[in-house]
Amino acid sequence: MPVPGSRPTTRSAALLVTGLLTAVLATGCGQDDDPSVAAPSTAPTSAPVPTPSAASATAGSPTPAASTPAAVDREITVTIAKKRITPPTGRVTVTKGQSVRITVTSDVADELHVHGYDLGARLPAGKPGSVEFRADKTGLFEVETHETELVLFQLVVR
Template identity: 55%
Template sequence: MPAARATTTAAAVCLLALLAGCDSSPAPVPSPSVALPSPTAAAVRSAASSPPAASSPPAASSLPAVDKEVVVTVVKRKVSPPTSRVEVAKGSLVRITVTSDVADELHVHGYDRTLPLPAGAPASLDLRADRTGLFEVETHASHLVLFQLVVR
């Protein structure tokens, strides 16, 4: 049994050496580092092909709800419908659509909003009526008053 005694003695010496190296203060604990696994090619393909959790609505329904739409046509310097006042409540969303037979520019006074008007094609401008008052909507090149916007 001398071999067993030698093994026991060696184990005791190792244990004492380990205990002797320890002091009463706790050993510093290394701060944990988080290593996130990188996605596999299959996971990337799967994520790319799967639909998003919340599907987005079609583009047409993503347009904001319009409170008032004003459609004006200009042909041979004649405004149709004839120039008048359009009344809206403060905070309303107003869509102004103009079709002009000549290239021009739409301007909403007081809001300093402009819109290029191509010849023969409709162009639209959405405007949040967030200021009260009377505002002229006109064309710049031809100097035609299309209507007056009254915001109350």
């Protein structure tokens, strides 16, 4: 029911602006409040990528050890020392559907973040942190650190 003295177009515009503001705020890049930021480890921070041996294991056959890292299609390793990124910042292209592991070692404590996939990992000084995921979204995604605000590379998924 219309509110006396208000026009439907004014209310519609107000609802549209409110919705847009909510969407912009929801997609912002949070730091410590990001639930996807994981403790440092080589364990995946998203759904695990099944390994062929785990998927084909039959009853009575031995299962792979829990400490065995999952097989990935693309391993990307980055090192940060004195704010210098090795290999230098650029684009890394992967095929949609590939499993990807990004491992970063930084000389200062920081947080790794993969935009678009909203994945992250803590990076304690001198120790590697990793994220592992299935590249199921196409596009261009920045991979960065939060504290030092370094763009490590741009992930291109085709």
